Amino acid sequence: MGEVIDRLISIIIAAVILLVIALLHVAYLTYAERKIIARMQQRLGPNRVGPRGLLQPIADMLKLLTKEDLIPYGVDKPIFYIAPFISLVCAGTGVALIPLWEKFVLSNINVGILFILALSSLSAYGVILSGWASNSRYAFLGGLRASAQVISYEIAMSLALLSVVLMAGSLNLVDIVNAQINSPYKIYLIPQIIAFYVFIISAIAECNRVPFDLPEAETELVAGYFVEYSAMRFAIFYLAEYFGMVVMSALAVTCFLGGWVGPFKVPYVPFFWFLIKLYFLLFVYIWVRATLPRYRYDQLMGLGWKVLIPVGIINLFLTAFLKLIF
Amino acid sequence: MTTYLEINKKQVNEEKWEEPFYLNMGPQHPSTHGVLRLFLELEGETIVNCTPIIGYLHRGVEKLAETLNYNQTIVLSDRLDYIASAANNTAFALAFEKLMGLEVPRRAKLLRTIVCEMARICNHLLWLATHALDIGAMTVFLYCFRDREWLLNIYEKICGARLTHTYVRIGGVRQDFTQEIIDELYKFTEEFPPRIYDYETLIDVNRIWLKRTKGIAVVSAEDAINLGLTGPVLRGSGVPYDVRKFRPYDAYGEVDFIVPTGKNGDTYDRYRVRMEELRQSNRIIRQCLDKLSETEGEPVLAENAPDLLIPEKVRKPEPKPVPKKGVIFKGEEVPVVPPGEAFASIESPKGELAVYVVSDGSGKPWRLRVRTPSFVHISAIPFMAKNHLIADLIAIIGTLDIVLGDSDR
């Protein structure tokens, strides 16, 4: 009995540490995004709140918390209330499965990849339900776009990950990292470069980021599915988006870039290499946002179904074939 | 107007969702460039019907002009197309000069040309910024604003205002350029062309940009003329109609420039035409600056230019006023401005801006009609948007380059 309680306590402590780290990352990801894009666009970015604007995310959070939570007339109230939380929970839970370090993984389950994929599919429900419940035409169109987009890019992403699973021979994320260390190239990026590209593109689409930010295309659908939301519920959608980015990047680091392993060991900072890789991928997200225009809806679907999925399938067959030979 | 609202309401109340999907785009929408309202009938995301509804920014400029004198009217013109107000000033001034039979000094003509071309660059930069932002490229937006800011600062040095200048006056311009302004403009003309190249490298070869603009909203030359489209939109369809070449005004007759035209008449061609026009405008400014040195010290206002406060009525004094009981003053009214009518049009950055003025001899116009390009361009949206997607509609609004202050007047 005592053993179980000890274990429970240690898990809770680990969970709290993880949650705090993740939330901090998400909060400062917004700050980093604003600063980096500002640099790319030759302006300053936030620099008023705190030294170099470092307290900006906290100020934003406080502001959004104290704003009035408007509920428009005619919305489907229970669903309207719950939709942002569905998005957030589904996007955030994935963090628990990522092995940040050999000895630090909150829940090391055997079907890790499958679980993350399931969660990211579920997070589409938050978007669809919010679009439906808002009783607004813009939100409705945004929700429709989101559902179509998420479903079609899910397939490409799964295909890319399946190749990795085939190479590693396991669905467990820790096993995948270990398999990478033992493989001749140390990371799967080199043999699975095609799968990596497919994965990154689908991940951007999955998170509704530029150039695939159609569900919330600001200039077309005003804000898409969360146009009727305000205050904290609005902020939660943002949080979910950034959580999604972090989880997807972390998954890419785990599956393609060798997880916590680096060229040499950095003493006292076990997460060092993981975080470096994670930050690089997050930077790519931001970089893309500052550079590319937005796709049109039909072109986006065309890219998903006509390019990414066939490429993913071919890569999968190729991997299987090579695996069979060697 | 109410009928559309009724349709909406009816659909919601009776839950008739099988009927076409109606969407009210605007008047508050981030990318309708103002208070344009588009009533869309959708099938999925394809536009079946599109009805533009304007008038939300109607200030009655034409009616107001009838109560103001000619010089005051120019102040109203600033508020039409507030992005390129120098062009509007020029159009008004040209019409009034034609009416009054004034000859503008050469230096004033050159100055006007410079100011107009600066307005064109300002306008096209803002257009590129917002058009790219509409399509989703965010960075171009801020790059363009940086250069526009430079020009606005020069405007501030010229006349003290950044957007609503009223720099052009009937019979000339308000004041001469200082040497500082000329130096600054020289510097601008030198540094600007490489920057145009920068913008082009940002989006011109981008696959997504090409996909979003090529083959979108194609207008044939015939249709474009019939729809009354002018400016870069018409030239994008391959018609080299440019008022600066066809009916030269100001100093455009003596400068050398090319009128760029497109081939296919799609959004991409219109974008190319505007980018090329930026270069040509830069060239025109450069030439005019060179010519300014030839006219050093010449006046910038015609000698017989009307006073800023044109009296409403002038009475010819009688040689021998006959004192009569009850009548203090007697005399014959003399027209301040020759009665008649005049029509002048210019190539404003957005298209052809025409002013038709009727005078009754008093100090105020009897009727002032402004034909604004945005008004005509908005009327072409239903034709262009048919069978396109919502995302294309945004590109169409962007490519037409409309300003609602210009269309609603």
Next chain:
Amino acid sequence: MEELLSELKEKFPTVIIEIQEKDYFTLICKRAGFLDLMKYLKDEKGFKYLIDLCGVDYLEYKYKNFKERFEVVYHLYNLDNKTLLRLKVRIPEEDCWHFSVTPLFRTANWFEREVYDMFGISFKGHPNLKRILMPDDWEGHPLRKDYPVYLEEEQEWKTYKELKEKIKEQS
């Protein structure tokens, strides 16, 4: 240009009342048969581009030498030989209508709506003659000379008045 004018005069003697030479050549036309003239100009003479269409109210105009109150002014342009032609049609107040040229020039669609909105001249054959700049339920035609610049309170827009009363009630 002279050739064209004499040819027109010959071909449409009943339509063209007068040819004036102002800043541009101006044809004063009659309403009857005007559409034929426009069609001829567009199809045969290359005046394909209608720059502008507007109305003018000549109520109590000092130098007026005709009895009709309104004029509808057209500015036509020939893109090939760069000629501009002004056409004017006079519309009496009591019989306030004119033929629509929208079937010929699609750009005239909104111009005519605007003239209808501002002067109350209705256009026969127009596909969708409604107010354009003013609200649908506006009373009066603002650009007429007998319409005041500043409205008294009782002349205000009905919808706005109702709205004001509603707010008063609620507060």
